Amino acid sequence: xxxxxxxxxxxxxxxxxxxxxxxxxxxxxxxxxxxxxxxxxxxxxxxxxxxxxxxxxxxxxxxxxxxxxxxxxxxxxxxxxxxxxxxxxxxxxxxxxxxxxxxxxxxxxxxxxxxxxxxxxxxxxxxxxxxxxxxxxxxxxxxxxxxxxxxxxxxxxxxxxxxxxxxxxxxxxxxxxxxxxxxxxxxxxxxxxxxxxxxxxxxxxxxxxxxxxxxxxxxxxxxxxxxxxxxxxxxxxxxxxxxxxxxxxxxx
Ligand SMILES: [Zn+2]
Numbered sequence: 237x238x239x240x241x242x243x244x245x246x247x248x249x250x251x252x253x254x255x256x257x258x259x260x261x262x263x264x265x266x267x268x269x270x271x272x273x274x275x276x277x278x279x280x281x282x283x284x285x286x287x288x289x290x291x292x293x294x295x296x297x298x299x300x301x302x303x304x305x306x307x308x309x310x311x312x313x314x315x316x317x318x319x320x321x322x323x324x325x326x327x328x329x330x331x332x333x334x335x336x337x338x339x340x341x342x343x344x345x346x347x348x349x350x351x352x353x354x355x356x357x358x359x360x361x362x363x364x365x366x367x368x369x370x371x372x373x374x375x376x377x378x379x380x381x382x383x384x385x386x387x388x389x390x391x392x393x394x395x396x397x398x399x400x401x402x403x404x405x406x407x408x409x410x411x412x413x414x415x416x417x418x419x420x421x422x423x424x425x426x427x428x429x430x431x432x433x434x435x436x437x438x439x440x441x442x443x444x445x446x447x448x449x450x451x452x453x454x455x456x457x458x459x460x461x462x463x464x465x466x467x468x469x470x471x472x473x474x475x476x477x478x479x480x481x482x483x484x485x486x487x488x
Contacts, residue, residue, distance in 0.1 A: 240265045240388045240488045242414065244454065245282050247480035249420045249433070250302050252277040253458030256482045258302035261395065261416065265388035268292050268366035272384070272395060275302040279309045281482055288313045289322055293365050294353070296329035297397030298381035299336050304329070308340040311352045327353040328365065330380045358382055373408050375399035376431050383408050391488040394448065398455065400431035401438060409446035413488050416480070417443060418455035419465050436465040440472035454480035 241264040246257030258275025262285055269286050272295045282291075288310075296304050307327065314322040327333065334355045338347040349355075360382075363370050367388045375383040377398045384395045385408045394409030396402075396417045409415050420433035428435070434442070436453055443451040451473055453465050462479045469477055478484070 240391050240393070241485055242393055242416075242488065243285050243485040244416075244452075244480045244482060245271075245285065246273075246275050246278045247454040247456055247482065248275075248302075249418065249455035249457040251458070252302075253456075255458075256456075257281050257306075259297075259455060260306070262286060263368065263386060263388075263393070266367040268368070270295060270365055270368055270386075272386075273297055273303045273397075274306040274310060276305050279306040279313070284483070288317065291325060293325055294327045294329075295365065295370070295384065296327065296333060296358075297384070297395070298330055298377060298379055299333060300379065300398065303398070304333070304337065305340065307353070308337050308349075311337070311349055314352045315348065321351065324350075324352055324354050326356060326365070328356050328358050328363065328370075330382065331357050333357075371408060373404045375405050376402040378432060385409065385412060389488075393486075393488065394446070396434070396439075396442075396455075398433060400433060402442070406442055406446045409442070409448055412446065412448045414450045414452065414486055415443050415446065415448040416452050416454050419453040419469065420455050420457050422460055422464055423468060424464075436468035437472055440469035440477075443469075443475070444473050448475065450476040450478065450486075452478045452480050452484075452486075456480065 245260035257277030260278030419436040
């Protein structure tokens with residue numbers, strides 16, 4: 237059976253923190269490297285775990301900056317490599333990704349993004365990316381956002397993207413071996429907006445409903461104490477529980 241490795245590259249929520257870039261995860265199976273989300277600062281830390289040339293595909297949950305903006309930096313790295321431009325790799329993303337990311341450079345055309353990346357527009361449903369069988373579903377966030385279930389070698393990992401409370405997330409994650417669930421807020425946070433993010437307690441409730449084997453709390457806002465996030469989740473979820481940190485790897 238082929239093992240799958242998932243490495244947390246960035247787990248800071250909404251903005252980079254002193255100890256972590258924004259959202260980014262490296263999924264590896266069969267020698268294939270899939271990067272899921274590429275938030276601010278992620279490209280730097282990613283290079284500790286994969287060479288610039290060694291990423292085979294990118295999957296973006298949504299087009300908020302803290303999940304996608306370093307794809308533009310990655311385009312520069314691939315375009316101006318010392319040995320000449322690297323071949324295009326596939327990027328699976330919500331509608332409008334190329335146009336949005338090209339604008340980062342401040343000019344109106346596609347800025348050559350399409351020479352480095354073959355964009356495919358995500359739809360809810362199933363797709364294959366290398367050895368990964370991916371199921372995508374819309375979750376509960378103010379812009380079009382996908383949660384995913386990624387399976388390879390007989391194991392499955394669910395990733396929430398950014399979401400408020402979501403039955404679709406529970407469906408995608410049902411019985412997963414690992415669940416990377418966002419836990420942006422603590423229940424004690426004042427003025428939490430609805431339908432944007434989960435608290436650690438809500439992440440745990442979703443994981444319990446889905447019956448996942450191992451819950452990883454991620455998208456942690458830097459001003460929260462991770463110990464408090466763990467405490468909130470542990471009161472609800474009695475399976476294996478981990479608070480994400482940069483460089484943490486899971487072999488499945
Ligand atoms: Zn977002």
